[in-house]
Amino acid sequence: NAGVTQTPKFQVLKTGQSMTLQCAQDMNHEYMSWYRQDPGMGLRLIHYSVGAGITDQGEVPNGYNVSRSTTEDFPLRLLSAAPSQTSVYFCASSYKGFGYTFGSGTRLTVV
């Protein structure tokens, strides 16, 4: 099993560009979520989903969009990248909230 796959692993964007961070899981997990990790801040929740067609905002949703059209995929869209969005992004999935499997992360730099 691949688990949770995030692509790309590294990305450099210019201010104002848009892009999509991909997250896919092959464990048939209902719950999926996106986090950003900044130095000294731990992981902060951006958006999450409890099933296909259902999404909700987390602590830091501004500047990001998500959709969940399938159980397997949960892409995170940056609409107009800003330097403040420079961070490491993690996607996670879970079966009913009893265990969360994380992807390996995407390191994003916005210049």
Place this chain on the structure above:
Amino acid sequence: AQKITQTQPGMFVQEKEAVTLDCTYDTSDQSYGLFWYKQPSSGEMIFLIYQGSYDEQNATEGRYSLNFQKARKSANLVISASQLGDSAMYFCAMREGPGALNFGKGTSLLVTP
């Protein structure tokens, strides 16, 4: 308001000694889950241990145990017989209701020979 508090930014422990990493949480839910994750310098998030709010016994997983004190809203991680490979960032996290985790800011643990 911060839901998960880890008050120890950094900790040192000697190899083969036990160490306790503190975590307190804030919730009004009756049903919740508490998690500990390890993040080595390579960056991946590694699940260590889980405690459900209704679990009567403290969770244990090998050298890891969770000292769960519900009335005090604390969920401290105890690592026994520390190894050099335990040097990493450790995060406490809580799930309230369905969906996602709230994380603390983490504790950096350094194991010395």
